[in-house]
Amino acid sequence: MGIERMIKQWFEFRRSGQVGDEYHRHEYRWGMTIDLDKCIGCNACVTACYAENNLPVVGKERFARGLAMHWIRLERYWYTGEAGEKKTRFSERGAQYLPMLCQQCEHAPCEPVCPVTATYHTPDGLNAQVYNRCIGSRYCSNNCPYKVRYFNFYSYYDTWQTPLEQQLNPDLSVRDKGVMEKCTFCVQRIRAAKNRAKNENRKVRDGEVMTACQQACPTRAIVFGNLEDPDSQVARSWKVHKMAFGHNEKKEGKKPVRGYRVLEELNTEPSIQYLERVRDTDV
Amino acid sequence: MEEEIRKDIQWAQINRDVLHSMASPRPAYWALVGLCVAVVLVGVYAEIHQYRFGMGEARLNWPQMWGLYIANFIFWVGVSHAGTLLSAALFLTNTEWRRPVYRSAEAMTSVALLTAALFPVIHLGRVWDFYWVLPYPNERGLWPNFRSPLLWDMAAIFTYLNSSMLFLYYGMIPDLAIYRDNATGWRHRLYGWLSLGWMGTDRQWRNFRKGYLLLACFLLPLAVSVHSIVASDFAMSVMPGWHVTSFPPYFVAGALYSGCAAIITLFILLRYTFRYEEYLTLPILDKLCKLTFAIAMVWVYLNLIEFASVWYGHDMFEKEVLLEKAAGPYAPAWWTMLILGVGLPFTLLVKRVRRNMLVLLGLSMLINIIMWLERWMIISPALARNHEPYSWGYHWPGWVELSITLASFAWFTLLFLVFVKIFPSLSMYEVKEMLFHRRHVSDRLVREPAPEADSATEG
Numbered sequence: 001m002g003i004e005r006m007i008k009q010w011f012e013f014r015r016s017g018q019v020g021d022e023y024h025r026h027e028y029r030w031g032m033t034i035d036l037d038k039c040i041g042c043n044a045c046v047t048a049c050y051a052e053n054n055l056p057v058v059g060k061e062r063f064a065r066g067l068a069m070h071w072i073r074l075e076r077y078w079y080t081g082e083a084g085e086k087k088t089r090f091s092e093r094g095a096q097y098l099p100m101l102c103q104q105c106e107h108a109p110c111e112p113v114c115p116v117t118a119t120y121h122t123p124d125g126l127n128a129q130v131y132n133r134c135i136g137s138r139y140c141s142n143n144c145p146y147k148v149r150y151f152n153f154y155s156y157y158d159t160w161q162t163p164l165e166q167q168l169n170p171d172l173s174v175r176d177k178g179v180m181e182k183c184t185f186c187v188q189r190i191r192a193a194k195n196r197a198k199n200e201n202r203k204v205r206d207g208e209v210m211t212a213c214q215q216a217c218p219t220r221a222i223v224f225g226n227l228e229d230p231d232s233q234v235a236r237s238w239k240v241h242k243m244a245f246g247h248n249e250k251k252e253g254k255k256p257v258r259g260y261r262v263l264e265e266l267n268t269e270p271s272i273q274y275l276e277r278v279r280d281t282d283v
Numbered sequence: 284m285e286e287e288i289r290k291d292i293q294w295a296q297i298n299r300d301v302l303h304s305m306a307s308p309r310p311a312y313w314a315l316v317g318l319c320v321a322v323v324l325v326g327v328y329a330e331i332h333q334y335r336f337g338m339g340e341a342r343l344n345w346p347q348m349w350g351l352y353i354a355n356f357i358f359w360v361g362v363s364h365a366g367t368l369l370s371a372a373l374f375l376t377n378t379e380w381r382r383p384v385y386r387s388a389e390a391m392t393s394v395a396l397l398t399a400a401l402f403p404v405i406h407l408g409r410v411w412d413f414y415w416v417l418p419y420p421n422e423r424g425l426w427p428n429f430r431s432p433l434l435w436d437m438a439a440i441f442t443y444l445n446s447s448m449l450f451l452y453y454g455m456i457p458d459l460a461i462y463r464d465n466a467t468g469w470r471h472r473l474y475g476w477l478s479l480g481w482m483g484t485d486r487q488w489r490n491f492r493k494g495y496l497l498l499a500c501f502l503l504p505l506a507v508s509v510h511s512i513v514a515s516d517f518a519m520s521v522m523p524g525w526h527v528t529s530f531p532p533y534f535v536a537g538a539l540y541s542g543c544a545a546i547i548t549l550f551i552l553l554r555y556t557f558r559y560e561e562y563l564t565l566p567i568l569d570k571l572c573k574l575t576f577a578i579a580m581v582w583v584y585l586n587l588i589e590f591a592s593v594w595y596g597h598d599m600f601e602k603e604v605l606l607e608k609a610a611g612p613y614a615p616a617w618w619t620m621l622i623l624g625v626g627l628p629f630t631l632l633v634k635r636v637r638r639n640m641l642v643l644l645g646l647s648m649l650i651n652i653i654m655w656l657e658r659w660m661i662i663s664p665a666l667a668r669n670h671e672p673y674s675w676g677y678h679w680p681g682w683v684e685l686s687i688t689l690a691s692f693a694w695f696t697l698l699f700l701v702f703v704k705i706f707p708s709l710s711m712y713e714v715k716e717m718l719f720h721r722r723h724v725s726d727r728l729v730r731e732p733a734p735e736a737d738s739a740t741e742g
Contacts, residue, residue, distance in 0.1 A: 066344035066676050075673040100673065109521045115433035116415045117426070133425075135415050136338065136408015137433055138348035142666065143520045147346050147674035151408065153339030177337035178408030263670055266521055 027203055028124040028194075030185055031227035032211075033237040033259075034099055035275040038221035041097035043074050048216030049101075051167070052186060054174050056156030069150045071183040072101040072213050096277065099222075101213070102127060102148045102183035103262065103270030106245060110140035110149060118180070125227075125271060126185055134179040141180060145263050146270075149182045185224070186211040206232040227271070243273045287380050287566045288714070290721050297562075297714055301458075301707050302465055304557040308704055319697035326690020329683045330405060338408050340683045347666045347678030351688050352406035353516075354658040357534070358541070359399030359691065360440070360513050361654065365542020366392030367447060367506040370454070371499040379720070380570050382713040383562040387553055388546045389451045390708065394698040395545075396444045398691050403436065405687060432515040439512040443505055450498045456481050456491070457712040510535045517661065524604030524665030529588050536582040541654035543575040547647035549699075551640050553708060562709055565638055572637045575650075579628035586621070600670055608664045612677060617664065620656040623649065 049055060049072045058067050075098040104127045110119050111127065118133040119140055141149035155177040160168060168174060171188040175181050186209070193209045206225050214222040225234035238244065241259030248264050258275045333340045343350050366388040373381040404413045416427050416437050427434050460481035463474035481487060511531035518530040527533075550571065554563040593601045608617045627650055630636050636643065667677050680688075702708070 062339070065339075065342075066346075067339060068345070073673070077672075098673075100671070112428070112430040113432065113520065114428055115431040115437070117428040133415070134409070135412045137403075137406070138343075138408065139431070139433055139516075139520075141346070141348045143522060145521055145670040147669060147671040150345060151338070151348060153343065154337040178410075180408075266670070268521075 026123050027228060028226050029228040030104065030125050030190065030271065031225065031234050031238065032104075032185070032272045033223045033234050033241075033275065034272060035221045035223075036097065036277040037258075037275060038219040039097045039099060039277075040219055041074055041076065041095065042218060044216040044218060045072050045099060045213030045222065046070055046074060048212040049183070052169055052212035053184070054168050054172060056159045058154075058156065058159075062154075067153050069152075069156075069181070071148070071150065071181070072099055073148075074098070075100050098262075098274070099213070100146060100148060100262075101272070102185075103146055103268070103272045104183075104185060106269035106271065107267060109143045109145065109266075109268060113139045113143050115139070124190075126187060126190075127182075128187070129180060129182055129184065131173060131175050131179045131181065136178040136180065138180065145266055145268060149180050151180050152177045203229075237275075238273055241273065241275060245269055286721075287570075288383070288564055288717060288721070289561060290718065292561055292718060294715055294718075297711050298461055298465070300558070300561065301709050301711050302462060304559075304708055305462065305704060305706075312700065312704070316697065316700055319693040319700065322693035323690050323697060326687045326693070329686040329690070333405075333683050334410060340681070342679065342681035342684065344676060344678060346669060346671075346674045346676060347663060349406070349662055349666065350678050351659065351680050351684040352402045354655070354662050355688055355691055356399055356402035356406075357513055357658040357661070358655050359395045359402070359695070360510060361534070361538030361541050361658070362545050362651075363392040363395035363399065363443070363447070363542065364506055364510060364535070364538035365546050366390070366395075367502055368539055368542065369546065370450065371502040371506070374495075374499045375503065379717055380567045382717045383559075383564075383709055384546065384550060384567060384571070385713075386451075386454070386710040387549050387703075387708050389447065389454065390699065390702045390706070391542075391545060391549060393444070393448045393451050394695055394702060396440065396447065397698060398695045400440055400444060401691065401694070403433070403440075432512065432519045435512045436516060439509045443509045446498070446502055446505060450502055453498060454495060454710065455706060457483065458707040458710060461711055462707065507535055510538045517665075522665060522669060523598065523600035524608075524668070525661075527589055527592070529585055529592065533582070533585040533589065536578060536585050537654060537657060539578045540575070540582045541651050543571065543578055544647040544650035544654070547571055547575065547643055548651070551644045551647075553703070554640075557703075557708065559709060562714055568640075568643070569634075569637045572631045572643070575647075576628045576631040579624075579631075583625050583628075586625070600668070603668045604665050607668045608660060611664060611667065613660065613664045613667070616656050617660050620653050620660055624653045624657060627653070 049070070050057070053071060055069050055071060058069060062068070076095045077098065078095055104125065106121075106125070108119070108121065108127045111121060114134075115137055116133055116135055118130045118135070120128055120130070122128050136151065138151055141147070141151060152175050157174050157176065160174075169188075171192070189211070190209050193204045197204045197208075204226065206229060209224065211222070211224045214220075214224045223234045223237055225232040227235050227238065229235060230239075238259070241257045243259040243261070246269070247261070248267065249260060258278070259273045260276060261270045261273055264270075341350060341352070366385075369381050369388040370385040370392075373385070404410060407413055415425075416434060418427050456478055459474050459478040460483065463471060463478050466474055511534065514530040514534035517525035518527055520526055547568070550563055550568060553559055590605065593605045608614070627646060630646065636646070663678055668675055
């Protein structure tokens with residue numbers, strides 16, 4: 001009897017619903033959609049992120065050594081042609097841009113490997129990083145398939161020399177050497193909006209929280225919001241593109257409209273949906 | 284068959300020979316200690332430099348977050364394993380020839396672990412907070428993350444270090460009593476305290492044997508689990524090139540391989556330095572070489588398994604990592620590692636090589652360098668290629684990493700040098716047991732062969 005019940009409960013536990021189901025108990029579950037068709041590769045999001053999140057500018061030499069601290073980066077890929085196709089130097093298709101930031105994975109590979117639990121999952125679906133707890137073992141960055149975790153290899157607080165320290169954002173800290181950091185979905189803005197909403201006894205409205213990258217995007221390629229609210233812009237875009245948690249393009253073999261999540265096959269369950277670029281040749 | 288040890292050595296001579304190794308050191312010893320201290324100080328300077336300016340001074344970068352420190356960590360944990368193999372595993376299988384060798388091998392285990400334990404700390408971004416990994420009670424109720432392989436590492440290394448040091452000390456008690464009886468003054472008091480009132484009574488011996496057997500039984504699975512856990516640091520990740528199921532046995536085999544080579548090196552050096560020719564004999568060295576060869580073949584096999592599973596797995600990224608190892612900028616190191624690591628043990632099949640100590644000394648040191656390269660090749664090429672092509676990049680060690688690496692070798696040598704001068708580096712009572720067994724038990728067997736033994740030889 002006891003063993004049967006235990007086995008049954010174990011199976012239930014192993015198959016408990018879809019990923020992300022536990023958020024239905026909560027009011028918020030932050031997600032994002034990035035439309036690559038709208039992205040023009042202008043890097044405004046990157047600049048905005050530097051300004052909002054007190055990111056240090058590491059300088060030319062250290063950038064070349066791979067020590068840059070860009071929480072969001074614009075990856076450029078060139079179409080090099082299928083096998084057998086003649087290569088052209090200036091491909092008609094040109095560069096493809098992929099804004100890469102922390103995917104706030106539901107099954108984040110970085111979380112279980114941290115020896116001191118400096119990175120953990122918040123009840124509103126964020127992959128949080130506690131700078132004060134981090135001891136800098138750098139395992140999380142190694143284990144991140146998206147490579148969006150950046151380590152403070154040096155102290156950078158003296159890069160903001162007077163009067164530059166006046167431009168620092170007071171809503172979050174400046175990190176010192178030896179800790180890991182990454183995109184937080186502008187958690188300081190989320191917290192401020194939630195506090196405001198709580199004081200006014202309401203839920204956070206759609207569009208009330210804008211991430212810095214979203215705000216700066218001239219083509220509105222980035223949509224951010226609450227996936228638990230079915231009327232939010234981001235939830236609607238997830239629905240239109242038949243994107244949901246537990247989705248796996250490779251396993252299911254069917255392609256949704258335009259939406260995909262990066263490296264879905266690793267089952268990391270990212271919270272960011274990308275919309276494929278529509279090409280003139282495809283139309 | 285050749286005798287492993289001459290049967291007519293007097294017991295007093297054994298005491299004399301071993302206690303002689305603990306006599307006042309010669310100038311060459313002090314020179315070597317001075318050299319080691321100097322190199323260690325260079326490493327300390329490098330560490331202070333890194334502490335002041337940040338981990339960037341180790342030339343680590345994104346995505347190469349781990350570098351030589353972790354490679355050194357795996358290497359030194361690996362070296363430690365062969366000591367346990369000789370002292371615990373071969374003890375449980377009743378292998379006679381381990382007796383003269385195991386003490387120095389077991390000392391190597393403890394010393395190598397003391398070296399290895401430094402590296403996870405050195406490599407931390409915030410060294411000063413290293414104790415946060417320990418599950419100590421604190422006012423905030425914070426615990427470490429028990430799901431993290433790094434935490435398992437910490438637990439495994441501490442357990443292994445404690446138990447192997449205990450095992451080393453425990454097995455030394457009768458020998459320490461011999462030294463106590465031969466020493467005067469403060470040495471007499473110190474070793475009297477260390478030998479815990481050992482009188483050599485019948486009851487003491489019986490209890491001692493039971494305890495030794497228990498410790499050996501405990502240590503053997505522990506040693507296997509320790510390097511499996513170190514392998515979990517890699518196998519538990521999602522990274523291509525690291526996410527390999529065969530990593531735990533692969534690491535254990537590699538560990539025993541490099542450890543056995545290190546034992547051969549120490550064997551030859553001790554034999555030469557302390558005139559242990561009567562005890563550390565050529566037939567024993569011959570057997571050690573055969574053991575090394577057998578373990579090397581396990582390692583070769585597991586290498587093949589790794590390549591085969593990449594090849595048949597058809598994972599794009601795994602293949603990319605393998606190609607990176609074989610054709611990328613790390614290729615010279617990787618091919619050197621592979622060709623020499625596979626090829627060198629085959630020379631051990633030649634009897635003339637197994638008997639030539641100069642060749643063996645060079646060979647065993649070379650094998651250890653190769654195995655160090657292997658550990659580096661596990662880390663850097665795998666990090667160079669990952670799921671995110673935009674981040675692909677390389678890491679070449681700078682002076683900070685290299686001097687700390689060099690200092691770790693000096694630190695190991697220094698600790699071992701200290702050990703051989705304050706503790707008996709050869710087990711006196713076990714050699715006596717071995718001789719006793721040879722003289723009285725084996726002889727009788729030869730003289731009055733039992734019927735079963737007879738039929739066995741005929742069969």
